[in-house]
Amino acid sequence: MMSPWPRAIRSVVRKPRRSVLMILIMAVVFTALVAQSGVRSSMAEVKDAISANVGAGFTASAAIESAPGPDAPAGPGVDSDGAGGSDEQQQPSAQQPPADQGGIDESIAHRLANLAQVAKSSLEAATIAQPEGAQPVKSGRGVQLDSEFAGGVSVTGASDSALNPAFQGKLYQLVEGKHVGATASQAVIHRDFAQQNNLKLGDALTLTQADAKVTVTVVGIFEGKTENPSGLPAGASENNVFVDLASAKELGAPITAGRYFTHNAEELPGALAAAGKIAPELTLEDNSAQFAPVLQAIAGVDKLLATMLLGLSIAGALVLALVSTFWARGRIHEVGVLRSLGKSKGDVLTQFALEATIFAAVAAAISAVLGSVLSGFLGRAVVAQAGEEILSSIPLATNAGGIAASLAWGFIIVLLGVSVGGLPLITQHPKRILSKLS
Template identity: 25%
Template sequence: MGSFKRAVLYITRKKKKSILMFFILFCIATAVLSGISIKKATSIARQNSSKETANTFEIQNNLATNFTGTMPESLVNKVSKVNGIKNYDASVQGIGLVFKQLQNVEPKNNTVQYTDKQYKNLFPVEAHKFTEYDTKFMSKSFRLVEGRHLVEGDKNKVLVHKALAEKNNLKVGDRIIGTKDSLDYNASKDAPSEYDLEIVGIFESQNTDRMGSKLEIPENLILSDMNTLNALYGYSKGNSQYTSAVFNTNKNVDDVISDVNKIQENWSLYNISKSDDTFLALSKSFDSLEKIVNMLLIGSIIVGIIVLSLVLAFWIQGRIHETGILLSIGVGKFKIISQYIIELLLISVLAFGTSYFSSKMISQNIGDAMVSQASKQAVQEVQQGFGGMSLGYDANTSLATQTVDGIDVDVSLKEVLYVYAIGATIIISSVMISSSSIIRLKPKEILSKMS
């Protein structure tokens, strides 16, 4: 009788032991399959998150040396002409305009209470040349849901947040009147006191907690065209003073930055940062998530081998009588061990296949828990890097603490095949470990144990 036939007979006769082994292999396969699926989902999420921002860099002011807090339009124009620059956006962060007919969206967790009447109906305004290429939109932190983006040449055009639009019954095409605020000391004395602005688009943001003050949260941020703030600050044509500029490349970003640094300019006044520097917590959250997933996957394999080896050790010791009889009729040790392996492989066919359904049920929940843990760790690491200080809740600063918002875990048949391969390795390793006592013993010693 061959090893395969003996294995089939043993499985069918020892139903309780077979069911126990099925359950053990099923649990091991579920853990391994969930780990593989979550690892794949993490890799896809990381690729997607960096797809739009991987080849971008941002020029900002070096506040340690540049006390003006701005950069000239001439510098941005020079950089935009460097070989490899695909498109760019330059922006100006203004203190804001007063919109008397609008009500602010109130933060759920207000960190600053404004009692001065000057702050009533005050809204922060941020001007852009091309909002489509702004880091917040490129990274999907902001998403345009209605209308169009702001482009160069727009005049008296704005984008407003969906929450602000809903609170004030605003829609694309409506006009809002903004007035110059006395708090903005940078505003030109000759600037118009009133601005008639048309809403050309509505955006939404990932910030759902609405923490911070009403002047920080994205819900109250109004994005305007560059001409509006040029008029407010008295910048003549070609002489705008930008707060920052984002450049998207179609070449290796490091090579482009190297060419940018060759431009004759006092670069000590400015900082050039890549997307990894901008999205500090995002990169760290993926690193943490990958570590947690690898621990789950490797841990599942190691624990599987240990548990299976211990169970098999007792199982094989209980079969010493059977082993002795097989040896006495001339069956070799290799064939006996092969029978053990075949028995487990036959049980694993059903156990590993069934794990496909259990992993589909639990892997997304496990993945969500891992994402939450990794995000918390990443934000803590970023804040520790800044002395434990909160980095603020405004739309631009919060990019540094933006983390992975979720992963879409999908269990496919391809991953099940990996489980079969890994599971077979675990089974063979466990059988060899647990059978080591039989392999070392001579046939006479095994037969003597039967008595």
């Protein structure tokens, strides 16, 4: 008597209509599994990419003292007659802190930069300086100062100007050259300031603050505008000069802020907790509110796909179990004969399992192609359901690992379905099976 494997092949070949029906049913289940797996794996990659590129991080800053220093120019809200403005007007801007601000201890700032969660960082020092041989861009709006106070520009020293919030938020855009970084004596200036003073890349710009003087080389030109809360000419975007940190410190500028960015958004809470322990005296402000809606939308899609996978698995198992039951019961005579000839329960069940494996293998080959194609359509539908426009342009694809995992799970469902459908029949005594046929 033949072993289970030859019998399985012969049974599949001799009953082509039954075999095709089983393959089609399995292909439908497998295709659905592969399609949803493609969307889920793509969304996982998108979530990781967004998490790593949203610029998740925090800013550490020292407490700002309101009293202006003796060398500081007239504060915000002071007009040419020296009259004080409102309390709101007198709040210093982020680009124009008071000259007497205590600043951040540099050793503490470097300890924050060395946190395991921090991928990149930049220290900033801000002050107001006078440009030699150059004039600030005048504006028809805002507070106008007497000529002796009107010649200053805001100087922002940075160890990496690209990490300044204005550049991170695309309010400022570098149009020529490069950002200032670790190299000393460099500057990035606004296009309007450059045009007014006939400055171009490679030209020298000298800045003075009290008795201090530095000469920097223009290495970049940017454009764009941000708000000017102070209303002073020096606070205008056109009069903002970014220099390297060393040059700003030579002008006497204290370190006013440290900007720290984590490897991904998930590490931000841990970074904040660690930073709070290192520098409890500093104010820590995170930017999680900026990217939270996008990550929440992706998390919602991921939960939807997980629910879909569970539903498909349950539905697929029930369908296959039902089909397998009818498939097995249609072979009562064959089972009775095999059992009466001495074939064990395991031998007959193995034949059924081999036949199901053949069906599943053919169905898997079909589903791998159809599922990959359908995953794109399914993915766009799921993303549209999430309601986030930023996700609508995401390209969705199925990777080989996702296909393999889906098909492996499909094989498990098939074998479970065949077992549930065929086991009750296999366990019956051969005489009882044959008596039912007589």
